[in-house]
Amino acid sequence: MKIETISNSEEDTINFGKKLGFLLKPGDLILLYGDLGSGKTTFVKGLAESLEVNQDFYITSPSFSLINVYEGKYTIYHVDLYRLDTLEVEDLGLWEYLNEGIVIIEWADRLKTPLKDDYIEIFFEFLDYSKRKITFVGYGEWQELLKGLDWDEESH
Numbered sequence: 455m456k457i458e459t460i461s462n463s464e465e466d467t468i469n470f471g472k473k474l475g476f477l478l479k480p481g482d483l484i485l486l487y488g489d490l491g492s493g494k495t496t497f498v499k500g501l502a503e504s505l506e507v508n509q510d511f512y513i514t515s516p517s518f519s520l521i522n523v524y525e526g527k528y529t530i531y532h533v534d535l536y537r538l539d540t541l542e543v544e545d546l547g548l549w550e551y552l553n554e555g556i557v558i559i560e561w562a563d564r565l566k567t568p569l570k571d572d573y574i575e576i577f578f579e580f581l582d583y584s585k586r587k588i589t590f591v592g593y594g595e596w597q598e599l600l601k602g603l604d605w606d607e608e609s610h
């Protein structure tokens with residue numbers, strides 16, 4: 455099950471993030487794929503907003519910190535694997551965070567071992583300066599859950 459959408463602006467991508475954010479609960483896993491600057495962190499900003507993360511938390515790619523933790527309605531672990539190789543990624547013990555909160559991973563291509571059966575993959579592709587193709591793929595319970603979202607409808 456695959457859902458393809460077009461984002462025409464940074465704001466659109468934030469709105470897509472918000473819509474998904476409303477469905478999330480602790481234990482949920484989201485894997486993000488796409489080139490530098492394709493919109494992964496922008497999407498996470500929307501997620502964080504709908505999960506009531508305080509505006510004081512600065513949502514940014516955790517390229518140096520590896521993991522940013524945001525407190526909102528739930529705890530969010532925002533992970534960036536860009537600088538790591540597969541072995542280093544396995545040492546992070548990422549699955550442990552899934553007991554505590556929501557886990558969102560940028561550069562998930564570095565992940566070689568699945569962390570759980572139910573998860574969402576989101577692919578970001580450049581179309582032009584302000585346009586991105588965003589593809590959502592659900593696994594396990596998310597195959598059905600993603601269908602319930604109307605990605606083309608304005609969120610309020």
Ligand SMILES: Nc1ncnc2c1ncn2[C@@H]1O[C@H](COP(=O)(O)OP(=O)(O)OP(=O)(O)O)[C@@H](O)[C@H]1O
Binds near residue numbers: 464584
């Ligand atoms: N439709 C769009 N969706 C998302 N971002 C957009 C869009 N159009 C333009 N942009 C711009 O593209 C950039 C996306 O940056 P962002 O940090 O979200 O990328 P990223 O995928 O997290 O990159 P990195 O791999 O470096 O962490 C921002 O500067 C944003 O303003």
Ligand SMILES: [Mg+2]
Binds near residue numbers: 494496514515516560
């Ligand atoms: Mg980023």
